Amino acid sequence: MTAMVDRIMKRVRGKGRGWAFTPKDFIDFGTRGSVDMALSRLAKSGQIRRVGRGIYDYPRLHDKLGALSPDADSLARALASKSGDKIGPAGATAANRLGLSTQVPAKSAYATDGATRTKHVAGRTVALKHARAPLLDNASDHANTVLQAIAHVGKDGMDSDVIHQFAERLGDADMKALINARPQMTGWMGDVVLRIAEARRN
Template identity: 30%
Template structure:
Protein backbone atom coordinates (compact mmCIF):
# COMPACT_ATOMS: atom_id res chain seq x y z
CA UNK A 1 0.00 0.00 0.00
CA UNK A 2 1.40 3.40 -0.97
CA UNK A 3 1.75 6.27 1.48
CA UNK A 4 -1.02 8.12 -0.33
CA UNK A 5 -3.34 5.14 0.10
CA UNK A 6 -2.49 4.90 3.79
CA UNK A 7 -3.22 8.60 4.32
CA UNK A 8 -6.46 8.39 2.33
CA UNK A 9 -7.52 5.31 4.28
CA UNK A 10 -6.98 7.09 7.59
CA UNK A 11 -8.96 10.11 6.38
CA UNK A 12 -11.87 7.83 5.46
CA UNK A 13 -11.95 6.68 9.07
CA UNK A 14 -12.48 10.26 10.22
CA UNK A 15 -16.15 11.17 10.76
CA UNK A 16 -17.76 13.06 7.90
CA UNK A 17 -17.42 16.77 8.56
CA UNK A 18 -14.28 16.25 10.67
CA UNK A 19 -11.68 19.01 10.55
CA UNK A 20 -8.13 17.71 10.59
CA UNK A 21 -4.53 18.85 10.36
CA UNK A 22 -1.16 17.47 9.22
CA UNK A 23 -0.42 16.80 12.89
CA UNK A 24 -3.11 14.11 12.84
CA UNK A 25 -0.65 11.96 10.87
CA UNK A 26 2.25 11.43 13.27
CA UNK A 27 5.28 9.72 11.83
CA UNK A 28 4.51 10.74 8.24
CA UNK A 29 7.08 12.97 6.57
CA UNK A 30 5.63 16.49 6.52
CA UNK A 31 6.72 17.40 3.00
CA UNK A 32 5.38 14.14 1.56
CA UNK A 33 2.17 14.54 3.54
CA UNK A 34 1.56 18.06 2.20
CA UNK A 35 1.97 16.79 -1.36
CA UNK A 36 -0.47 13.94 -0.71
CA UNK A 37 -3.04 16.22 0.90
CA UNK A 38 -2.75 18.66 -2.01
CA UNK A 39 -3.47 15.83 -4.44
CA UNK A 40 -6.46 14.68 -2.42
CA UNK A 41 -7.79 18.25 -2.46
CA UNK A 42 -7.32 18.37 -6.24
CA UNK A 43 -9.12 15.04 -6.59
CA UNK A 44 -12.04 16.36 -4.54
CA UNK A 45 -11.56 13.80 -1.78
CA UNK A 46 -10.97 16.43 0.90
CA UNK A 47 -11.40 20.20 1.22
CA UNK A 48 -8.71 22.69 2.18
CA UNK A 49 -10.28 25.23 4.54
CA UNK A 50 -7.10 27.20 5.19
CA UNK A 51 -3.37 26.82 5.48
CA UNK A 52 -2.84 23.39 7.01
CA UNK A 53 -6.56 23.01 7.81
CA UNK A 54 -8.55 20.31 6.02
CA UNK A 55 -12.06 18.91 6.00
CA UNK A 56 -13.27 15.36 5.46
CA UNK A 57 -16.38 16.64 3.68
CA UNK A 58 -19.92 15.76 4.46
CA UNK A 59 -22.07 16.04 1.36
CA UNK A 60 -25.75 16.73 0.87
CA UNK A 61 -27.36 15.33 -2.32
CA UNK A 62 -28.84 18.73 -3.20
CA UNK A 63 -26.58 21.31 -1.53
CA UNK A 64 -23.26 19.55 -2.01
CA UNK A 65 -20.45 19.99 0.52
CA UNK A 66 -21.62 21.08 3.97
CA UNK A 67 -19.01 23.51 5.24
CA UNK A 68 -18.45 23.97 8.97
CA UNK A 69 -19.18 27.25 10.71
CA UNK A 70 -16.36 29.46 11.92
CA UNK A 71 -17.03 28.44 15.53
CA UNK A 72 -16.52 24.79 14.64
CA UNK A 73 -13.28 25.60 12.83
CA UNK A 74 -12.06 27.70 15.77
CA UNK A 75 -12.74 24.87 18.22
CA UNK A 76 -10.86 22.44 15.99
CA UNK A 77 -7.86 24.79 15.91
CA UNK A 78 -8.02 25.12 19.71
CA UNK A 79 -8.07 21.32 19.96
CA UNK A 80 -5.00 21.13 17.74
CA UNK A 81 -3.13 23.81 19.68
CA UNK A 82 -4.31 22.47 23.06
CA UNK A 83 -5.50 25.89 24.21
CA UNK A 84 -8.71 27.27 25.65
CA UNK A 85 -10.85 29.73 23.71
CA UNK A 86 -14.13 31.55 24.13
CA UNK A 87 -15.95 34.10 21.98
CA UNK A 88 -14.97 37.69 22.70
CA UNK A 89 -17.56 39.91 24.37
CA UNK A 90 -18.32 41.60 21.05
CA UNK A 91 -18.71 38.22 19.35
CA UNK A 92 -21.16 37.01 22.01
CA UNK A 93 -23.18 40.22 21.72
CA UNK A 94 -23.48 39.61 17.99
CA UNK A 95 -24.29 35.91 18.46
CA UNK A 96 -27.28 36.68 20.70
CA UNK A 97 -28.60 39.32 18.31
CA UNK A 98 -27.88 42.45 20.34
CA UNK A 99 -25.73 43.93 17.60
CA UNK A 100 -27.00 44.79 14.14
CA UNK A 101 -23.48 45.01 12.75
CA UNK A 102 -22.21 42.05 10.77
CA UNK A 103 -18.74 41.21 12.15
CA UNK A 104 -15.93 41.16 9.61
CA UNK A 105 -13.96 38.69 11.70
CA UNK A 106 -14.83 35.96 14.17
CA UNK A 107 -12.96 36.86 17.35
CA UNK A 108 -11.99 34.61 20.26
CA UNK A 109 -10.10 35.15 23.48
CA UNK A 110 -7.47 32.50 24.16
CA UNK A 111 -4.82 31.57 26.67
CA UNK A 112 -2.64 30.74 23.67
CA UNK A 113 -0.84 33.11 21.33
CA UNK A 114 -2.51 35.88 19.34
CA UNK A 115 -2.95 35.08 15.66
CA UNK A 116 -5.24 35.52 12.68
CA UNK A 117 -6.17 32.59 10.48
CA UNK A 118 -7.69 32.95 7.03
CA UNK A 119 -10.55 30.58 6.25
CA UNK A 120 -11.60 31.33 2.69
CA UNK A 121 -12.79 34.94 2.67
CA UNK A 122 -13.28 34.91 6.44
CA UNK A 123 -10.85 35.46 9.26
CA UNK A 124 -10.69 33.88 12.70
CA UNK A 125 -8.89 36.11 15.17
CA UNK A 126 -7.44 34.69 18.38
CA UNK A 127 -6.56 37.31 20.99
CA UNK A 128 -4.08 36.00 23.52
CA UNK A 129 -5.06 37.26 26.97
CA UNK A 130 -3.25 34.72 29.16
CA UNK A 131 -5.83 33.60 31.71
CA UNK A 132 -7.17 37.06 32.60
CA UNK A 133 -10.19 37.03 30.31
CA UNK A 134 -10.72 33.29 30.69
CA UNK A 135 -11.22 33.42 34.44
CA UNK A 136 -14.99 33.12 34.02
CA UNK A 137 -14.58 29.88 32.08
CA UNK A 138 -14.76 29.02 28.39
CA UNK A 139 -18.37 27.89 28.33
CA UNK A 140 -21.64 29.75 27.90
CA UNK A 141 -21.54 31.36 31.36
CA UNK A 142 -18.09 32.81 30.78
CA UNK A 143 -19.05 34.15 27.36
CA UNK A 144 -22.13 35.91 28.75
CA UNK A 145 -20.20 37.54 31.60
CA UNK A 146 -17.53 38.66 29.14
CA UNK A 147 -20.24 40.15 26.91
CA UNK A 148 -21.75 42.10 29.82
CA UNK A 149 -18.29 43.31 30.81
CA UNK A 150 -17.50 44.45 27.27
CA UNK A 151 -20.61 46.67 27.18
CA UNK A 152 -19.71 48.26 30.51
CA UNK A 153 -21.69 49.43 33.54
CA UNK A 154 -22.45 52.88 32.10
CA UNK A 155 -23.50 51.71 28.65
CA UNK A 156 -25.51 48.54 29.23
CA UNK A 157 -29.28 48.99 28.90
CA UNK A 158 -31.97 47.10 30.77
CA UNK A 159 -32.90 45.33 27.55
CA UNK A 160 -29.32 44.16 26.95
CA UNK A 161 -28.88 43.16 30.57
CA UNK A 162 -32.15 41.23 30.73
CA UNK A 163 -31.48 39.38 27.47
CA UNK A 164 -27.95 38.37 28.39
CA UNK A 165 -28.88 37.38 31.94
CA UNK A 166 -31.84 35.33 30.72
CA UNK A 167 -29.36 33.15 28.84
CA UNK A 168 -28.03 32.03 32.22
CA UNK A 169 -31.39 30.57 33.28
CA UNK A 170 -30.66 27.17 31.76
CA UNK A 171 -27.26 26.94 33.48
CA UNK A 172 -26.64 25.32 36.90
CA UNK A 173 -27.07 28.00 39.58
CA UNK A 174 -23.98 26.92 41.52
CA UNK A 175 -21.81 27.30 38.42
CA UNK A 176 -23.32 30.72 37.65
CA UNK A 177 -22.61 31.93 41.20
CA UNK A 178 -19.07 30.54 41.10
CA UNK A 179 -18.30 32.43 37.89
CA UNK A 180 -20.08 35.58 39.08
CA UNK A 181 -17.83 35.83 42.14
CA UNK A 182 -14.85 36.24 39.78
CA UNK A 183 -16.57 39.06 37.86
CA UNK A 184 -16.47 42.77 38.71
CA UNK A 185 -18.77 43.68 41.60
CA UNK A 186 -21.36 45.40 39.38
CA UNK A 187 -21.74 42.27 37.25
CA UNK A 188 -21.87 40.03 40.31
CA UNK A 189 -24.67 42.19 41.70
CA UNK A 190 -26.57 42.05 38.41
CA UNK A 191 -26.37 38.27 38.30
CA UNK A 192 -27.31 37.76 41.95
CA UNK A 193 -30.29 40.09 41.57
CA UNK A 194 -31.38 38.20 38.43
CA UNK A 195 -31.11 34.85 40.23
CA UNK A 196 -33.16 36.26 43.10
CA UNK A 197 -35.86 37.55 40.73
CA UNK A 198 -36.11 34.25 38.87
CA UNK A 199 -35.99 31.98 41.92
Protein backbone atom coordinates in the same frame (compact mmCIF):
# COMPACT_ATOMS: atom_id res chain seq x y z
CA MET B 1 -1.44 2.19 8.68
CA THR B 2 -4.66 1.00 7.04
CA ALA B 3 -6.19 0.53 10.50
CA MET B 4 -5.17 4.06 11.50
CA VAL B 5 -6.66 5.52 8.31
CA ASP B 6 -9.92 3.67 8.91
CA ARG B 7 -10.16 4.83 12.53
CA ILE B 8 -9.53 8.45 11.56
CA MET B 9 -12.13 8.38 8.80
CA LYS B 10 -14.68 6.79 11.14
CA ARG B 11 -14.24 9.72 13.55
CA VAL B 12 -14.30 12.26 10.71
CA ARG B 13 -17.54 10.85 9.31
CA GLY B 14 -19.02 10.80 12.80
CA LYS B 15 -18.38 14.54 13.15
CA GLY B 16 -20.03 15.18 9.79
CA ARG B 17 -19.23 17.26 6.75
CA GLY B 18 -17.99 20.76 7.46
CA TRP B 19 -15.79 19.69 10.38
CA ALA B 20 -12.31 21.24 10.45
CA PHE B 21 -9.66 19.46 12.49
CA THR B 22 -5.99 19.02 13.30
CA PRO B 23 -3.77 16.02 14.08
CA LYS B 24 -4.42 16.64 17.80
CA ASP B 25 -7.98 15.45 17.30
CA PHE B 26 -6.64 11.92 16.71
CA ILE B 27 -3.64 11.79 19.02
CA ASP B 28 -5.41 9.15 21.14
CA PHE B 29 -5.06 6.80 18.15
CA GLY B 30 -1.25 6.62 18.17
CA THR B 31 1.96 8.59 17.67
CA ARG B 32 1.88 12.05 16.11
CA GLY B 33 3.97 10.75 13.21
CA SER B 34 1.53 7.96 12.40
CA VAL B 35 -1.43 10.35 12.62
CA ASP B 36 0.30 12.83 10.29
CA MET B 37 1.05 10.05 7.81
CA ALA B 38 -2.53 8.80 7.84
CA LEU B 39 -3.94 12.32 7.36
CA SER B 40 -1.55 12.91 4.48
CA ARG B 41 -2.70 9.69 2.84
CA LEU B 42 -6.37 10.63 3.29
CA ALA B 43 -5.78 14.10 1.85
CA LYS B 44 -4.00 12.65 -1.19
CA SER B 45 -6.88 10.26 -1.79
CA GLY B 46 -9.36 13.16 -1.64
CA GLN B 47 -11.32 11.83 1.34
CA ILE B 48 -10.36 14.88 3.40
CA ARG B 49 -8.88 18.24 2.40
CA ARG B 50 -5.84 20.09 3.68
CA VAL B 51 -6.90 23.74 4.12
CA GLY B 52 -3.88 25.12 5.97
CA ARG B 53 -0.71 24.14 7.75
CA GLY B 54 -1.75 21.32 10.06
CA ILE B 55 -5.46 21.97 9.43
CA TYR B 56 -7.81 19.74 7.46
CA ASP B 57 -11.53 19.52 6.83
CA TYR B 58 -14.21 17.10 5.70
CA PRO B 59 -15.75 19.45 3.18
CA ARG B 60 -19.42 20.04 2.69
CA LEU B 61 -20.42 19.35 -0.91
CA HIS B 62 -22.67 21.43 -3.16
CA ASP B 63 -24.32 20.02 -6.27
CA LYS B 64 -23.04 22.84 -8.49
CA LEU B 65 -20.20 24.45 -6.53
CA GLY B 66 -18.48 21.27 -5.40
CA ALA B 67 -16.51 21.35 -2.12
CA LEU B 68 -17.42 24.38 0.00
CA SER B 69 -15.07 26.35 2.25
CA PRO B 70 -15.24 25.45 5.95
CA ASP B 71 -17.23 27.90 8.05
CA ALA B 72 -15.46 30.34 10.34
CA ASP B 73 -16.64 28.66 13.58
CA SER B 74 -15.20 25.30 12.55
CA LEU B 75 -11.91 26.89 11.49
CA ALA B 76 -11.66 28.84 14.74
CA ARG B 77 -12.17 25.67 16.78
CA ALA B 78 -9.48 23.90 14.73
CA LEU B 79 -7.05 26.79 15.26
CA ALA B 80 -7.75 26.67 18.99
CA SER B 81 -7.22 22.91 19.04
CA LYS B 82 -3.90 23.32 17.26
CA SER B 83 -2.62 25.93 19.74
CA GLY B 84 -4.25 24.45 22.83
CA ASP B 85 -6.19 27.67 23.52
CA LYS B 86 -9.81 28.01 24.56
CA ILE B 87 -12.15 30.05 22.37
CA GLY B 88 -15.61 31.54 22.42
CA PRO B 89 -17.48 34.22 20.50
CA ALA B 90 -15.90 37.67 20.85
CA GLY B 91 -17.88 40.33 22.68
CA ALA B 92 -19.72 41.97 19.77
CA THR B 93 -20.53 38.57 18.24
CA ALA B 94 -21.72 37.26 21.62
CA ALA B 95 -24.02 40.27 22.12
CA ASN B 96 -25.43 39.81 18.62
CA ARG B 97 -26.07 36.08 19.11
CA LEU B 98 -27.96 36.80 22.33
CA GLY B 99 -30.10 39.43 20.65
CA LEU B 100 -28.62 42.22 22.77
CA SER B 101 -27.29 44.01 19.71
CA THR B 102 -28.37 44.24 16.09
CA GLN B 103 -24.80 45.04 15.05
CA VAL B 104 -23.38 42.21 12.94
CA PRO B 105 -19.57 42.12 13.18
CA ALA B 106 -17.91 42.56 9.79
CA LYS B 107 -15.20 39.98 10.55
CA SER B 108 -15.29 36.58 12.19
CA ALA B 109 -13.83 37.36 15.62
CA TYR B 110 -13.37 35.02 18.55
CA ALA B 111 -12.33 35.45 22.16
CA THR B 112 -9.36 33.34 23.24
CA ASP B 113 -7.31 32.85 26.38
CA GLY B 114 -4.26 32.87 24.09
CA ALA B 115 -2.57 35.72 22.24
CA THR B 116 -4.43 38.13 19.97
CA ARG B 117 -3.73 37.21 16.35
CA THR B 118 -5.27 37.02 12.89
CA LYS B 119 -5.16 33.87 10.79
CA HIS B 120 -5.85 33.46 7.08
CA VAL B 121 -7.07 29.92 6.39
CA ALA B 122 -9.03 28.46 3.48
CA GLY B 123 -9.75 31.90 2.06
CA ARG B 124 -11.17 33.16 5.37
CA THR B 125 -9.81 35.65 7.89
CA VAL B 126 -10.27 34.57 11.49
CA ALA B 127 -9.48 37.11 14.21
CA LEU B 128 -8.60 35.75 17.65
CA LYS B 129 -8.71 38.36 20.41
CA HIS B 130 -7.46 37.86 23.95
CA ALA B 131 -10.63 37.63 26.05
CA ARG B 132 -11.56 40.29 28.59
CA ALA B 133 -13.59 37.69 30.47
CA PRO B 134 -12.51 34.15 31.39
CA LEU B 135 -13.41 31.26 29.11
CA LEU B 136 -14.84 28.61 31.38
CA ASP B 137 -13.96 24.92 31.13
CA ASN B 138 -16.94 23.56 33.05
CA ALA B 139 -19.65 25.55 31.30
CA SER B 140 -21.63 25.36 28.08
CA ASP B 141 -20.93 27.41 24.97
CA HIS B 142 -24.04 29.43 25.83
CA ALA B 143 -22.76 30.32 29.31
CA ASN B 144 -19.43 31.40 27.82
CA THR B 145 -21.28 33.47 25.22
CA VAL B 146 -23.17 35.26 28.00
CA LEU B 147 -19.96 35.96 29.90
CA GLN B 148 -18.25 37.44 26.84
CA ALA B 149 -21.36 39.56 26.18
CA ILE B 150 -21.23 40.86 29.76
CA ALA B 151 -17.64 41.95 29.19
CA HIS B 152 -18.65 43.62 25.92
CA VAL B 153 -21.58 45.55 27.40
CA GLY B 154 -19.35 46.69 30.26
CA LYS B 155 -19.92 47.75 33.84
CA ASP B 156 -21.51 51.08 32.91
CA GLY B 157 -23.98 49.46 30.51
CA MET B 158 -25.51 47.13 33.10
CA ASP B 159 -28.86 48.79 33.73
CA SER B 160 -31.88 46.82 34.93
CA ASP B 161 -33.19 46.23 31.38
CA VAL B 162 -29.91 44.63 30.30
CA ILE B 163 -29.78 42.52 33.47
CA HIS B 164 -33.29 41.21 32.74
CA GLN B 165 -32.34 40.45 29.13
CA PHE B 166 -29.45 38.32 30.36
CA ALA B 167 -31.72 36.65 32.94
CA GLU B 168 -34.21 35.66 30.23
CA ARG B 169 -31.47 33.98 28.20
CA LEU B 170 -30.04 31.76 30.93
CA GLY B 171 -31.25 28.35 32.06
CA ASP B 172 -30.65 26.89 35.51
CA ALA B 173 -27.53 24.89 34.56
CA ASP B 174 -25.83 27.84 32.84
CA MET B 175 -26.71 30.18 35.71
CA LYS B 176 -25.20 27.72 38.20
CA ALA B 177 -22.02 27.45 36.10
CA LEU B 178 -21.62 31.23 36.03
CA ILE B 179 -22.16 31.54 39.79
CA ASN B 180 -19.60 28.81 40.46
CA ALA B 181 -17.12 30.61 38.18
CA ARG B 182 -17.38 33.99 39.96
CA PRO B 183 -13.92 33.59 41.60
CA GLN B 184 -12.40 33.58 38.07
CA MET B 185 -14.07 36.86 37.12
CA THR B 186 -13.24 40.47 37.89
CA GLY B 187 -15.25 41.84 40.81
CA TRP B 188 -17.82 43.77 38.79
CA MET B 189 -18.55 40.82 36.50
CA GLY B 190 -19.12 38.58 39.51
CA ASP B 191 -21.52 41.18 40.91
CA VAL B 192 -23.39 41.28 37.57
CA VAL B 193 -23.79 37.50 37.70
CA LEU B 194 -25.40 37.83 41.16
CA ARG B 195 -27.74 40.54 39.87
CA ILE B 196 -28.74 38.28 36.95
CA ALA B 197 -29.41 35.39 39.37
CA GLU B 198 -31.57 37.68 41.52
CA ALA B 199 -33.49 38.88 38.45
CA ARG B 200 -34.24 35.28 37.50
CA ARG B 201 -35.74 34.63 40.95
CA ASN B 202 -38.06 37.64 40.77
